[in-house]
Amino acid sequence: MIEERAGDERALPMAGMTKSGPDGVRRGPLIALSSAYLISVLGSSMAAIAIPWLVLTTTGSAGRTGLVLFVQMTPYVLAQAVGGPWVDRVGPHRTFWSGNLLAALFTGAIPLLYSVGDLSLVVLAVLAGAAGAARGLADCGNTVLVPGVARIAGVSVERVSGLNSAANRTGLLLGAPLGGVLLGLLNPASVVLIDAVTFLIAAVLVGLLVPIAAQHGPAPAAPPVPVAAAPPPERYLTKLRVGFAFLRRDRLLLGLCMMIAVTNLSSAALGDVLVPTWVLDRGHLPSALGVVGGALALGSIGGNLLGGWIGDRVRRWVTFSFGFLLGGAPLFFVLAGTDSVLLAGIVAALSGLLTGSLNPILGGIWYRRIPHDMLARVIGVVRASGWIGVPFGPLLGGTIAQAWGVDTALWVFGGLTLLATLAPFAFPVFKEMDPPQDEPTPGRTAEPAPGG
Numbered sequence: 508m509i510e511e512r513a514g515d516e517r518a519l520p521m522a523g524m525t526k527s528g529p530d531g532v533r534r535g536p537l538i539a540l541s542s543a544y545l546i547s548v549l550g551s552s553m554a555a556i557a558i559p560w561l562v563l564t565t566t567g568s569a570g571r572t573g574l575v576l577f578v579q580m581t582p583y584v585l586a587q588a589v590g591g592p593w594v595d596r597v598g599p600h601r602t603f604w605s606g607n608l609l610a611a612l613f614t615g616a617i618p619l620l621y622s623v624g625d626l627s628l629v630v631l632a633v634l635a636g637a638a639g640a641a642r643g644l645a646d647c648g649n650t651v652l653v654p655g656v657a658r659i660a661g662v663s664v665e666r667v668s669g670l671n672s673a674a675n676r677t678g679l680l681l682g683a684p685l686g687g688v689l690l691g692l693l694n695p696a697s698v699v700l701i702d703a704v705t706f707l708i709a710a711v712l713v714g715l716l717v718p719i720a721a722q723h724g725p726a727p728a729a730p731p732v733p734v735a736a737a738p739p740p741e742r743y744l745t746k747l748r749v750g751f752a753f754l755r756r757d758r759l760l761l762g763l764c765m766m767i768a769v770t771n772l773s774s775a776a777l778g779d780v781l782v783p784t785w786v787l788d789r790g791h792l793p794s795a796l797g798v799v800g801g802a803l804a805l806g807s808i809g810g811n812l813l814g815g816w817i818g819d820r821v822r823r824w825v826t827f828s829f830g831f832l833l834g835g836a837p838l839f840f841v842l843a844g845t846d847s848v849l850l851a852g853i854v855a856a857l858s859g860l861l862t863g864s865l866n867p868i869l870g871g872i873w874y875r876r877i878p879h880d881m882l883a884r885v886i887g888v889v890r891a892s893g894w895i896g897v898p899f900g901p902l903l904g905g906t907i908a909q910a911w912g913v914d915t916a917l918w919v920f921g922g923l924t925l926l927a928t929l930a931p932f933a934f935p936v937f938k939e940m941d942p943p944q945d946e947p948t949p950g951r952t953a954e955p956a957p958g959g
Contacts, residue, residue, distance in 0.1 A: 534660050535716060536656050536659050536660065536716065536717045536718060536721055537656050537657075537659070537660040537662070537667060537670070539712050539713060539716035539717050540649070540652060540653075540656050540671070540712075540713060540717050540721075541670050541671060541673075541674045542674070542712055543603075543607075543649075543708075543709040543710075543712035543713045543717075544649055544671055544674045544675065544678070544709070545674035545675075545677055545678045546678070546705050546708050546709045546712070547607055547610075547642070547645065547646075547678070547705065547706060547709035548674065548675050548677075548678025548679060548682065549677075549678040549681055549682045549685070549705055550610075550614075550682070550701075550702045550703075550704075550705030550706050550709070551642055551678070551682070551702075552678055552679050552681070552682020552686065553682045553685060553686035553689070553698065553701065553702050553705070554579075554614060554638070554686075554699065554702040555579075555682075555686075556682075556686035556690065556698075557686055557689075557690060557695050557698040557699045557702060558575065558579065558617070558631075558635055558695075558699060559575060560690055560695045560698075561617075561621070561631075561695035561696060561699060562575050562628070562631065564695060566628065575628070575631065575632050575635055578632040578633075578635060578636045578639075579632075579635040579636060579638070579639045580639060580897075581636070581639070582636045582637070582639040582640035582643065583639035583640065583642055583643040583894075584643065584891050584894045584895065584897075585640070585643070585891070586639070586640040586641075586642075586643025586644050586647070587643045587644075587646065587647050587888075587890045587891040587894070588888055588891030588892075590602075590643060590644045590647050591647065591750050591884025591885065591886070591888065592750070592884050593644065594644070594647050594648050594651060594884070595880075595884060598648075598719070598722050599647075599648035599649070599650075599651035599652050599722045600648070600652065600713070600717065600719050600721060600722045601648075602644055602645065602647065602648030603645050603648035603649050603652065603710075603713050604645075604709075604710040604711075604713045604714035605645075605710070606641045606642065606643075606644040606645025606646075606648060606710075607641070607642070607645045607706045607707070607709040607710035607713075608706070608707065608710040609637075609638075609641035610638045610641040610642045610645065610703075610706040611703045611704070611706035611707040611710065612703075613634045613635075613637045613638035613641060614634070614635075614638045614699060614702050614703040614706060615700060615703035615704075616634050617631060617634050617635070617696070617699050618696035618697065618699045618700040618703075621696045622696065642706075645709075646890070647886065647890065649671070650671075650873075650882075650886050650890065651722065651882050651886060652713075652717065652721050652722060653667050653668055653671055653870065653874065654667075654874050654879065654882075655720065655721035655722055656717065656721045658721075659718070659720070659721055663871075664870065664871055664874045664875075665867040665868065665870060665871040666867070667870075668866065668867045668869075668870025668871060668874070669811050669812060669813075669866065669867030669870070670811075670812070671870070672811040672863070672866035672867060672870065673808050673811035673812050676804060676807045676808045676811055676863065677808055679804065680801075680804040680805070680808065686698060689701065749881070749884065750881065750884030750885045750888055751888060753877070753881060753884075753885050754885055754888050754889065757876060758936045759872070759876065759936050759937065759939045759940070760872075760873070760876060760877075760885075760889065762930060762934060762936055762937060763869065763872070763937075764888075764889055764892040764893065765892075766927050766928070766930050766931075767869075767892070767893045768892050768893060768895050768896045769896065769923060769924070769926075769927040770831070770835060770924055770927050770928065771893050771894065771896055771897055771900070772896030772897065772899060772900040772903075772923075773835075773839070773900065773920040773921075773923055773924045773927075774900070775896070775897045775899075775900030775901055775904075776900035776901055776903060776904030776905075776916070776920050777838070777839065777900075777904070777917075777920065778800065778803075780900075780901045780904040780905045780908060780916075781839075781842070781904050781908060781913060781916055781917055781920065782799050782800065782842070784905075784908050784913045784916075785842050785851075785913050785917070786799075788912075788913045789846045791848055795848045795851075798848050798851075798852045799848070799851050799852055799855050800855075802852040802853070802855040802856040802859065803838075803855040803856065803858060803859040804859065805856060805859065806855065806856035806857060806858065806859025806860040806863060807859035807860070807862065807863035808859075808863065809859070809860050809863065810859055810860040810861060810862065810863025810864035810865075810866075811863045811864065811866055811867065813860070813863075813864045822941055823868050823871070823872070823940040823941050824931065824937060824938050824940045824941050826864070826865070826868060827865050827868050827869075827931065827937075827940060828928075828931035828932060828937070830861045830862065830864060830865050831861075831862060831865060831928040831931070832925075832928045832929070832932075833861055834857070834858045834859075834860070834861025834862040834865075835858070835862065835924045835925070835927070835928045836921045836922070836924040836925035836928060837854065837858065837921075838854050838855055838858040838921075839917045839918070839920055839921025839924060840917070840918070840921045841854045842854075842917050843914045843917035843918050843921065868940070872940055873886060873889060904916055904920065907919055
């Protein structure tokens with residue numbers, strides 16, 4: 508991690524505040540980080556609609572639109588996979604606000620060039636890809652800030668992780684419909700400009716309201732190491748190799764990454780292709796898309812909040828294993844066997860609730876098993892592995908549905924999800940989710956409660 512400078516020391520008293528400090532001051536960084544993440548994801552979700560719509564209305568080519576989407580998403584995933592050493596070098600705090608600031612600049616350049624008639628498809632794709640890479644680094648920095656913010660707020664890391672995940676889900680839920688409404692009122696370039704403003708707001712919130720001391724781990728920050736005694740810095744490729752090696756050695760983390768990669772592939776196929784195809788195949792109105800998708804998203808938000816509240820009070824293996832088993836494959840199977848939008852909506856809401864509640868538990872596992880000084884380089888690989896199947900899900904889902912029908916595709920991806928969610932029952936290493944009984948909970952202070 509980077510060494511502390513003089514400016515860092517001014518933030519340290521906040522990190523060490525005791526129960527005598529105002530509770531609102533202690534929770535301020537938590538609120539700022541969650542709000543910034545929500546606004547940033549909201550902008551990303553709107554941009555995922557506005558930029559393709561700008562391409563489509565400008566060129567009339569669905570192929571070029573898909574190309575820009577690919578160029579926009581690929582750097583985002585790659586930046587998380589290889590950006591950990593960069594986060595280590597500059598710090599997660601600076602990475603988050605500077606990444607969002609760069610995303611604002613790159614995204615804002617698109618409507619600016621469009622307004623003067625100098626926006627070619629190549630330039631648009633380059634700017635969209637650069638914004639995606641900046642957002643990938645920013646999200647990696649956001650993840651590393653969670654344990655330190657939990658320490659400052661005096662709450663468990665599961666609770667902060669759950670709130671962070673709920674912010675992500677809320678931004679995704681609101682971004683698409685809000686982007687659609689704005690596109691109905693404004694031209695696409697104006698909506699892209701609004702996206703740029705959301706990234707700027709996120710950068711300002713974290714830059715001003717989250718102390719730099721939040722980038723330190725659950726334990727209070729150690730005194731700065733004298734420059735003369737500091738070991739020589741590791742090279743970038745060395746850090747990257749160490750991060751991959753750590754993940755490869757930890758069988759639990761590796762198993763979770765493989766499991767989540769498979770389920771995310773199936774989820775991408777479901778949301779992007781199979782649900783719309785199911786609606787069309789069953790002869791329902793397009794509003795059925797909103798019912799099923801909205802129920803799944805709302806259930807997921809509720810699950811994230813629930814998981815954040817109880818995540819440090821339950822047995823993780825039991826909750827995770829049965830939650831994933833019951834919340835994963837059944838939705839695919841129900842859709843394959845019913846024509847009812849109401850039943851599909853109810854099952855989707857329950858699926859979102861069960862699977863959404865697992866994200867805080869996963870967050871707690873990452874933060875407990877990965878040393879804080881390696882968190883950036885390892886968590887970036889973890890996040891990227893979860894996204895690796897996402898671009899292929901819709902492609903495979905559409906191919907199978909086109910060849911053998913939507914019901915067959917639902918059974919295939921439901922079966923794939925079922926196999927993945929049976930892994931915790933088949934491999935004993937997943938039992939390591941539950942920490943030893945005497946292990947302290949990161950993010951909790953050792954002080955007695957007020958009045959204790």
